[in-house]
Amino acid sequence: MQPITDLIGPKGKKQLSMADIEINKVSPYACEDADYTWRLYKVFYDRIHEDKMFNLLKDIEMPLVKVLANMELTGIKIDTKLLNSMNKDLTKRIKLIEKKMYKMAGEEFNVASPKQLKVILFEKLNVSTAGLKKTKTGFSTDAAQLEKMKGLHPIIDLISDFREYSKLKNTYLDALPELINPKTGRVHTSYNQAVTATGRLSSSEPNLQNIPIRTDLGREIRKGFITRPGYKLIGADYSQVELRIISSLASDPKMIVSFQKGEDIHKRTAAEIHGVDIKDVTFEQRYQAKAINFGIIYGLGSTGLAKSTDLTRTEAKKFIDNYLELYKEIKKYLDHTKEFAHENGYVETLFKRRRYLPDINSRIPFMQAAAERTAINMPVQGTAADIMKMAMIKIWEDLPSISPKARLLLQVHDEVVVEAPDADIKKVTKFIKDTMENIYKLKVPIKVDIESGNNWGDLK
DNA sequence: CCCAGCACGC
DNA sequence: GACGTACGTGCTGGGT
Numbered sequence: 001m002q003p004i005t006d007l008i009g010p011k012g013k014k015q016l017s018m019a020d021i022e023i024n025k026v027s028p029y030a031c032e033d034a035d036y037t038w039r040l041y042k043v044f045y046d047r048i049h050e051d052k053m054f055n056l057l058k059d060i061e062m063p064l065v066k067v068l069a070n071m072e073l074t075g076i077k078i079d080t081k082l083l084n085s086m087n088k089d090l091t092k093r094i095k096l097i098e099k100k101m102y103k104m105a106g107e108e109f110n111v112a113s114p115k116q117l118k119v120i121l122f123e124k125l126n127v128s129t130a131g132l133k134k135t136k137t138g139f140s141t142d143a144a145q146l147e148k149m150k151g152l153h154p155i156i157d158l159i160s161d162f163r164e165y166s167k168l169k170n171t172y173l174d175a176l177p178e179l180i181n182p183k184t185g186r187v188h189t190s191y192n193q194a195v196t197a198t199g200r201l202s203s204s205e206p207n208l209q210n211i212p213i214r215t216d217l218g219r220e221i222r223k224g225f226i227t228r229p230g231y232k233l234i235g236a237d238y239s240q241v242e243l244r245i246i247s248s249l250a251s252d253p254k255m256i257v258s259f260q261k262g263e264d265i266h267k268r269t270a271a272e273i274h275g276v277d278i279k280d281v282t283f284e285q286r287y288q289a290k291a292i293n294f295g296i297i298y299g300l301g302s303t304g305l306a307k308s309t310d311l312t313r314t315e316a317k318k319f320i321d322n323y324l325e326l327y328k329e330i331k332k333y334l335d336h337t338k339e340f341a342h343e344n345g346y347v348e349t350l351f352k353r354r355r356y357l358p359d360i361n362s363r364i365p366f367m368q369a370a371a372e373r374t375a376i377n378m379p380v381q382g383t384a385a386d387i388m389k390m391a392m393i394k395i396w397e398d399l400p401s402i403s404p405k406a407r408l409l410l411q412v413h414d415e416v417v418v419e420a421p422d423a424d425i426k427k428v429t430k431f432i433k434d435t436m437e438n439i440y441k442l443k444v445p446i447k448v449d450i451e452s453g454n455n456w457g458d459l460k
Numbered sequence: 461c462c463c464a465g466c467a468c469g470c
Numbered sequence: 471g472a473c474g475t476a477c478g479t480g481c482t483g484g485g486t
Contacts, residue, residue: 112466114464114465114466115464115465135464135465136464136465137464137465140465140466141465141466142465142466142467143466143467163466163467164467167466167467167468168468171467171468172468200470207468207469209468209469209470210467210468210469210470211468211469212468212469213468213469214468214469218468242470381470412469412470413469413470414470415470
């Protein structure tokens, strides 16, 4: 039997999307179908907690289905003119870079082929391979390794530029306009409800959860996501939600107090570690503290911290030791979580979403270490996902009473994007912020940063 | 059709 | 002594 919708996940590949369903006049309320319920149940049944007052399937995943269905059906408008003009510009720049590279190499080759590139780089131009990470097929030429080679040869910068431009062109500028639904004039992603191991959603065809933002050129692409006339976009994102969650799960007094005071948490961390006043924290100190706050939820080790900062491995180890000494309850929580995982073979979120860890007691140390990092990360990332899902359900339920024409459009893990009529922006903004911040009470406040504007790349 | 390598997001 | 930061999607190249 052909699946009704791909809300569950892109398993069999090429299932009907919600946008197809509208065109085919199939009921979008597949979620009320018994077969559909059963399929959701099969995915989530082992995650249901004994607590009958609340369970993941009944109170989060099932109500979420119609929210996602409606987000998919609504879609988002794309500024094709902007994307096409960027595309032309980038095509030119890419061709120019290729020509320059051919000249430096003394021959033509496929710049997009790492295999061919390696020959040119390391054999023909004799760029030093000292200190470079290896892949199965030889020395790596990824962005981190190119950074190490910077200055050794002028071609290095060209490779980085080529990679950035061709990525943006191929993945976004070429693909997005093709996916505009001729009927709605909008792009309709699919939200996959049961593909991730942590409880997050994923998004595909197109993936609207990895639209660029970090580089200036990337942000330009984000400006191509626009509204219908007379509307604005509102972007609301949870601020440091995972760190707030771990501080709450761990009941760490120092971190909790800092969040309660509304301090800059990275500055506070740096101040504590270096024993200085919070206002005397340098940029470098804050940067390192940020790296460790960020990394702690991923099970970061000293090697990893050293790599993302200028610290040596010894310094990084000391830095982490100091951190865990300072936030004692965080350390206890990390140890306890690992212990729990070893004893039970799984870990859980605050709302009892569960992930099994088959390798947690593996005799291969590497496998065990990887499973321990997963054990640390999943409850944090997953709890954030649970909270976000609950907020989305509440927003979907109450938004019509605030602004009947406003629509929930996108979710990007800790952010939602809403489209609302100009006249309603103020009250919708307040409603979204209040709902997200108050959907669940942690031991710390949950803060939401919220902005509006005419496009996704330019919210203020 | 599948895997490797790479790069985009959180 | 060497390495190892979680979770995803999707592109191109290159081999089967």
